[in-house]
Amino acid sequence: MSIQCPSQNGKEPDVLLRYCAGQTTAAEAVALRVHLGDCRACREWVDAQQNLWSELEACDELEISPDFNRRLYQRLEAENSEPAALQWARMFTARWTPFSWKPVIPVAAACVMLIAVLWMREPRAFVQPDENKIRVENVDLDQVERTLEDLDMLKQLGPRVGPGSSSSRSM
Amino acid sequence: MEPANLPAITQPSGPVGVHSDMNAVAALEHDVELMLRVRDGDSTSFGCLLERHRGSVIQFLYRMVQDRAVAEELGQEVFLRVYRSRATYEPTAKFTTWLFRIATHLALNWIRDNKTARGQESLDRADGPAKSVFDRQPTIEQQLVFESKMQEIRRAIGMLPANQRAAVLMHKYQEMDYSQIASALNCSESAVKSLLFRAYERLRSRLAHFSGMAVR
Numbered sequence: 001m002s003i004q005c006p007s008q009n010g011k012e013p014d015v016l017l018r019y020c021a022g023q024t025t026a027a028e029a030v031a032l033r034v035h036l037g038d039c040r041a042c043r044e045w046v047d048a049q050q051n052l053w054s055e056l057e058a059c060d061e062l063e064i065s066p067d068f069n070r071r072l073y074q075r076l077e078a079e080n081s082e083p084a085a086l087q088w089a090r091m092f093t094a095r096w097t098p099f100s101w102k103p104v105i106p107v108a109a110a111c112v113m114l115i116a117v118l119w120m121r122e123p124r125a126f127v128q129p130d131e132n133k134i135r136v137e138n139v140d141l142d143q144v145e146r147t148l149e150d151l152d153m154l155k156q157l158g159p160r161v162g163p164g165s166s167s168s169r170s171m
Numbered sequence: 172m173e174p175a176n177l178p179a180i181t182q183p184s185g186p187v188g189v190h191s192d193m194n195a196v197a198a199l200e201h202d203v204e205l206m207l208r209v210r211d212g213d214s215t216s217f218g219c220l221l222e223r224h225r226g227s228v229i230q231f232l233y234r235m236v237q238d239r240a241v242a243e244e245l246g247q248e249v250f251l252r253v254y255r256s257r258a259t260y261e262p263t264a265k266f267t268t269w270l271f272r273i274a275t276h277l278a279l280n281w282i283r284d285n286k287t288a289r290g291q292e293s294l295d296r297a298d299g300p301a302k303s304v305f306d307r308q309p310t311i312e313q314q315l316v317f318e319s320k321m322q323e324i325r326r327a328i329g330m331l332p333a334n335q336r337a338a339v340l341m342h343k344y345q346e347m348d349y350s351q352i353a354s355a356l357n358c359s360e361s362a363v364k365s366l367l368f369r370a371y372e373r374l375r376s377r378l379a380h381f382s383g384m385a386v387r
Contacts (some may be wrong), residue, residue, distance in 0.1 A: 062233040
């Protein structure tokens with residue numbers, strides 16, 4: 001089995017990582033060992049990764065409290081003595097362990113804002129104006145204009161032709 | 172339920188393996204069998220599961236949150252949730268994958284909720300007793316060098332983004348494969364690969380000064 005150089009094929013050297021973790025198949029491991037003899041880049045990568053793993057290996061471990069089990073069993077006993085409804089509620093929430101309600105608040109807020117923005121940006125529906133109403137309003141305006149014009153005319157003519165004017169008196 | 176009545180089961184020295192050797196397969200099947208017995212009301216089996224996985228779960232949580240008390244508290248919550256879920260348990264996935272899925276979500280939630288309050292405080296303090304790796308009594312100088320190195324490794328791990336940290340810890344210390352990590356983190360296998368590569372690259376560059384580590 002021959003392999004394409006993991007460092008040169010443009011992809012992340014997945015096979016090298018699996019090799020360092022001991023997760024390659026026997027055939028892959030043999031092919032990689034042959035390749036590592038020839039390829040300096042891959043050899044350096046594997047050396048660096050193995051060094052890192054040995055450093056991480058030395059990472060300290062926590063000594064667990066001797067009363068860990070006792071405290072756990074106490075909590076279990078306490079839960080068992082709770083009312084059945086509460087136990088069912090706990091069981092229900094345990095089923096949804098990976099789900100957290102916290103992100104729901106910002107998501108809901110974002111949805112509300114989005115709806116508000118869409119509502120504000122939405123063009124108002126075009127309302128067909130009532131033609132009769134328009135006509136009536138137009139007629140009214142015309143009447144007003146005509147009335148005003150008539151009044152102006154009367155004002156201009158008024159002193160000359162109106163009753164009690166000097167010309168009529170003189171006649 | 173009485174802890175004193177639980178059968179004595181020796182804690183495995185390492186994590187439960189997921190490779191194809193027969194012992195590991197038997198162990199995995201045994202876990203599922205134990206959990207099914209817990210579902211049927213056998214609390215002794217719960218004690219067996221606790222003894223088998225308590226260590227690996229708490230170590231994982233400790234490395235995730237880097238706080239002893241919090242790790243133990245979250246560890247208790249993990250096993251409480253396992254017990255609460257017993258009635259609805261279905262062996263659709265490996266038991267350890269399910270267990271670490273619970274542990275990962277609890278740890279990630281805790282990290283998210285305590286991001287601002289936590290800061291760097293917990294990384295710098297000596298946090299409870301840790302198992303020594305020295306075979307014999309170390310000198311004070313050795314102890315100091317070791318402590319400083321551990322602190323640097325803890326800091327390097329702690330500086331990784333939470334998802335990358337979880338992926339590295341499950342890959343390195345729990346020997347979980349990509350599919351199991353993907354299931355625990357609820358993401359795709361390619362996302363896990365990407366998380367692992369970026370995490371290891373960061374760790375290699377941060378810890379490069381140890382033993383003249385070459386950086387890619």
